[in-house]
Amino acid sequence: MATINSNYLKLPGSYLFSMIGEKVREYEAAHPEKKVIRLGIGDVTQPIAPAVIDALHSAVDEMGKAESFRGYAPDLGYEFLRNTIAEKDFQDRGCDISADEIFVSDGAKCDCGNIQEIFGTDNVIAVQDPVYPVYVDSNVMAGRTGSYDESLGQFRNVIYLPCRKENGYVPQLPDRVPDLIYLCFPNNPTGAVMKKDQLQTWVDYARKNGSVLLFDAAYEAYIHEMDVPHSIYECEGAGECAIEFRSFSKTAGFTGLRLGFTVIPKTLEVEGVRLWDLWARRHGTKYNGAPYIVQRAGEAVYSEAGRAQVSEQIARYMENAGIIRNGLLEAGYEVSGGVNAPYIWLKTPGNMTSWEFFDALLERADVVGTPGSGFGPHGEHYFRLTAFGSRENTIEAVERMKRMS
Numbered sequence: 001m002a003t004i005n006s007n008y009l010k011l012p013g014s015y016l017f018s019m020i021g022e023k024v025r026e027y028e029a030a031h032p033e034k035k036v037i038r039l040g041i042g043d044v045t046q047p048i049a050p051a052v053i054d055a056l057h058s059a060v061d062e063m064g065k066a067e068s069f070r071g072y073a074p075d076l077g078y079e080f081l082r083n084t085i086a087e088k089d090f091q092d093r094g095c096d097i098s099a100d101e102i103f104v105s106d107g108a109k110c111d112c113g114n115i116q117e118i119f120g121t122d123n124v125i126a127v128q129d130p131v132y133p134v135y136v137d138s139n140v141m142a143g144r145t146g147s148y149d150e151s152l153g154q155f156r157n158v159i160y161l162p163c164r165k166e167n168g169y170v171p172q173l174p175d176r177v178p179d180l181i182y183l184c185f186p187n188n189p190t191g192a193v194m195k196k197d198q199l200q201t202w203v204d205y206a207r208k209n210g211s212v213l214l215f216d217a218a219y220e221a222y223i224h225e226m227d228v229p230h231s232i233y234e235c236e237g238a239g240e241c242a243i244e245f246r247s248f249s250k251t252a253g254f255t256g257l258r259l260g261f262t263v264i265p266k267t268l269e270v271e272g273v274r275l276w277d278l279w280a281r282r283h284g285t286k287y288n289g290a291p292y293i294v295q296r297a298g299e300a301v302y303s304e305a306g307r308a309q310v311s312e313q314i315a316r317y318m319e320n321a322g323i324i325r326n327g328l329l330e331a332g333y334e335v336s337g338g339v340n341a342p343y344i345w346l347k348t349p350g351n352m353t354s355w356e357f358f359d360a361l362l363e364r365a366d367v368v369g370t371p372g373s374g375f376g377p378h379g380e381h382y383f384r385l386t387a388f389g390s391r392e393n394t395i396e397a398v399e400r401m402k403r404m405s
């Protein structure tokens with residue numbers, strides 16, 4: 001008789017965004033005359049850059065001719081893309097990463113959800129709190145987290161690293177040593193970043209204790225302050241303790257096209273085994289490669305025209321971030337983020353819970369955001385807004401919020 005993976009039953013409630021979607025659908029059905037503005041889910045709205053579209057078109061044409069048709073992609077991704085990534089994202093920044101340490105995939109969500117498979121099921125994970133939910137949930141499914149403590153809103157065998165106003169939303173080193181440490185910078189949901197010396201502290205800690213850092217840099221392209229590292233490999237010794245995840249989703253609007261990559265340096269060993277070998281085996285067995293046309297599109301992001309167009313899009317989102325940030329500050333909200341990240345993190349007024357504020361914002365301003373508590377207990381009394389809306393909607397949403405307060 002078949003049985004289920006009962007770890008799935010430990011996952012509390014439905015996924016945050018399903019709940020938001022349900023509430024918004026109900027509200028819209030009850031108030032069809034209202035124009036609801038969505039600044040909740042972190043999806044982009046600007047179309048794919050022209051240089052990338054051109055690359056897609058030519059790759060599609062290649063697929064229609066016998067002499068240029070491509071079938072399965074190489075396991076790690078096409079060399080043209082991996083070489084470009086290694087050079088432009090890493091070597092140009094002084095990071096010692098080579099093309100064969102890059103594993104191309106269909107996005108960072110799968111990679112940061114699946115990476116735990118190559119580690120022992122008894123490994124203890126540490127996560128920032130609040131945090132992108134995928135890190136915890138994927139470890140719950142694998143049976144690594146212990147049971148859920150309803151009263152605390154936490155899993156019993158996970159080390160939570162509180163990120164709050166007092167520590168600038170940057171976690172302190174934990175008392176108990178974790179085996180795997182998920183770090184996400186620029187951070188979703190708080191929009192916070194780590195300075196290079198702060199990240200170096202974590203690299204030193206991981207090396208000293210034999211921990212592995214799982215560094216999610218999905219929002220790297222939004223960094224504009226000088227002393228903020230774009231890659232963990234800018235830190236000394238990171239090649240011996242860190243894996244990095246990247247995504248084209250927010251960098252170049254690929255949320256629908258799907259492309260990302262994971263970096264595993266060949267120098268990174270656990271128990272004398274190269275993690276590169278394990279991930280290569282896993283990738284080869286369970287994954288058949290991102291589409292050729294999408295890898296060509298990814299390559300075009302790094303072309304001169306592609307870079308210029310994509311930077312313009314990011315600048316536009318970051319102008320939205322500035323509009324939200326400044327507007328809410330003017331309206332008396334306590335706000336952070338929105339400087340090196342497309343997320344604005346605000347304290348709910350009047351000590352409302354995150355969901356109370358979600359309801360108030362929807363009912364009084366017809367604006368949808370994301371309750372901070374959905375990202376972990378330390379997100380309670382906070383709320384996330386994204387800069388990915390259109391300019392018009394962003395301005396309108398901020399005006400409505402100002403009238404609300």
Ligand SMILES: Cc1ncc(COP(=O)(O)O)c(C=O)c1O
Binds near residue numbers: 107184
């Ligand atoms: C921190 C973080 N990592 C990864 C992802 C997923 O990226 P992708 O679209 O490449 O799967 C997201 C998407 O919102 C994210 O916020």
